[in-house]
Amino acid sequence: AQTVTQSQPEMSVQEAETVTLSCTYDTSESNYYLFWYKQPPSRQMILVIRQEAYKQQNATENRFSVNFQKAAKSFSLKISDSQLGDTAMYFCAEIETSGSRLTFGEGTQLTVNP
Amino acid sequence: NAGVTQTPKFQVLKTGQSMTLQCAQDMNHNSMYWYRQDPGMGLRLIYYSASEGTTDKGEVPNGYNVSRLNKREFSLRLESAAPSQTSVYFCASSVLGAYGYTFGSGTRLTVV
Numbered sequence: 001a002q003t004v005t006q007s008q009p010e011m012s013v014q015e016a017e018t019v020t021l022s023c024t025y026d027t028s029e030s031n032y033y034l035f036w037y038k039q040p041p042s043r044q045m046i047l048v049i050r051q052e053a054y055k056q057q058n059a060t061e062n063r064f065s066v067n068f069q070k071a072a073k074s075f076s077l078k079i080s081d082s083q084l085g086d087t088a089m090y091f092c093a094e095i096e097t098s099g100s101r102l103t104f105g106e107g108t109q110l111t112v113n114p
Numbered sequence: 115n116a117g118v119t120q121t122p123k124f125q126v127l128k129t130g131q132s133m134t135l136q137c138a139q140d141m142n143h144n145s146m147y148w149y150r151q152d153p154g155m156g157l158r159l160i161y162y163s164a165s166e167g168t169t170d171k172g173e174v175p176n177g178y179n180v181s182r183l184n185k186r187e188f189s190l191r192l193e194s195a196a197p198s199q200t201s202v203y204f205c206a207s208s209v210l211g212a213y214g215y216t217f218g219s220g221t222r223l224t225v226v
Contacts, residue, residue: 004156006156009154033211033212033214035214037214042219043202043219043220043222044217044219044220045204045206045215045217045220047214050213050214052212091156091157095211095212097212099211100145100162100164100211101147101159101162101172101211102147102159102206102211102214102215103159104149104156104157104158105156106154106155106156107154107156
């Protein structure tokens with residue numbers, strides 16, 4: 001069974017600085033997809049970024065980028081130029097190509113301070 | 115374009131009461147899911163429906179039942195609510211899991 005672990009329950013960063021959220025996962029599959037979701041206080045789940053395991057190139061979306069280390073089964077999220085609106089719970093998630101279930105980590109609460 | 119619509123947004127139940135959480139999507143997605151979110155535990159899968167007419171248990175199915183009424187609608191029923199079912203419930207749908215899921219806005223359920 002796949003597992004996803006986020007070892008940082010809470011993090012904080014100053015506005016305009018860079019922060020990295022950690023995520024590790026375990027899967028026996030060679031083909032899978034990884035995601036970061038953002039959950040602001042509104043409770044809505046918002047897809048931030050997606051990574052295909054068979055692609056070596058790290059995904060980027062504007063200020064958001066990932067460091068995907070397949071051998072280490074690590075998938076960290078880097079947020080550059082942090083903004084107050086980035087304050088949210090962030091979830092790492094994984095789904096196997098052969099599977100049908102998205103498995104989530106425990107979440108990291110990020111607070112951006114002015 | 116509504117996406118995934120969940121009702122109600124908030125609910126308080128007494129122990130032993132029953133209720134149904136409703137979910138509908140208008141994106142023509144085949145697969146639908148019910149998750150619960152608890153502090154420090156992330157989102158855990160309760161039940162899912164890979165396609166119309168099929169349902170399967172997820173990680174935490176005990177105390178719940180589901181119905182895939184048609185391609186658009188997937189409901190979650192609590193037959194006899196317990197305080198341990200106090201949680202935030204999310205419905206989600208997908209056309210293909212590799213592209214991620216689209217989530218509803220969640221239902222905060224409190225069982226007293």
